[in-house]
Amino acid sequence: MNHLAVYDMDKTITYSPTWTRFLVETARVESPWRLGLLPVVALAGAAYALRLIGRARLKEIAQRLLLGRRIPEPVAERAAQRFAGRIDDSGVCAGARRQIAADREAGYRLVMATASYGFYAEAIAARLGFDAVIATGVVRTDGMIHAKIAGENCYGPAKLRMIEAWLAEQGIARRESYVRFYSDHASDAPALEWADVGIAVNPHPPLRAMAEVRGWSIEDWVR
Known part of the structure; x- marks a missing residue:
């Protein structure tokens, strides 16, 4: 029997979402002038809220504006390691660390499944001792990471x-x-239902209500 513990990342393992923070912190170091484009990113966010563009397209636009149409893989790796260090230092919920350690001790294979881009989520997962990462991919050509999703948005x-x-x-x-399967958000309902055990972690109100109806455990990893 294979024992798998699958974790969402943003607001499940981490206190807060990571994507925008990663973009802003990387732009601040690598291309500070791009921070002037944040109002345009906000406009794209408004377009998403109005359902004029999808979530995947929003991510591509934000990356293109704050990191550029493409970024060398060594630069992306450097940014990912720098960011992962900060997340590991102060951005991981104490309860998440305890559960990850408990699952590892119990012999579970640790898998991170996140909508965040793999090129930086993998650096965070490595610091936390995960065995595998399932994440949104990016197009890579000639040593460059492009502001375009490869495959599906996870x-x-x-x-x-x-x-x-x-x-x-x-x-x-x-x-x-x-x-x-551990998650904070109702968007992960398909995976929570598919798992043998679904755990609503730090759930937002829709997931909390769903968990109460469906009998999923509810845990607070922030306190």
Whole structure:
């Protein structure tokens, strides 16, 4: 039997979302002038709120504005390691650290499944001792990371599809696996239902209500 503990990242493991913070902190170091484009990023955010663009397109626009149309992989790696260090120092919920340690001790394979981009989420996951990362990919060519998503944005139903694809790639049969899934957000309902044990962590109100109806455990990892 394969024992898997699958964790969402933003606001489940971390106190707050990481994507915008990563963009702003990287722009501040690598291209400070790009911070002047933050109002344009805010306009894109408004377009998303009005459902004029999708979540994936918003991410691409924000990356293009704050990191550029493309960024050399060594620069991205340097930024990812720098950012992961700060998250590890002060951005990880104490309860998340305890649960990760408990799952590792119990023999679970630790998997991070996040809508964040893998090129920086992997650096955070490595510091926390995860065994694998399932995340949103980016287009890479000639040593450059482009402001364009490769494949699906790892969010909502797409996250479950990507988890299932990863299982297939690893040769892990679902019927021979026992899965725990942790998330703070109702968008992860498909994966929470699919798991053997679903845990609503630091849940926002819609997920809390859903968890109460469906009998999922509710945990507070912030306190």
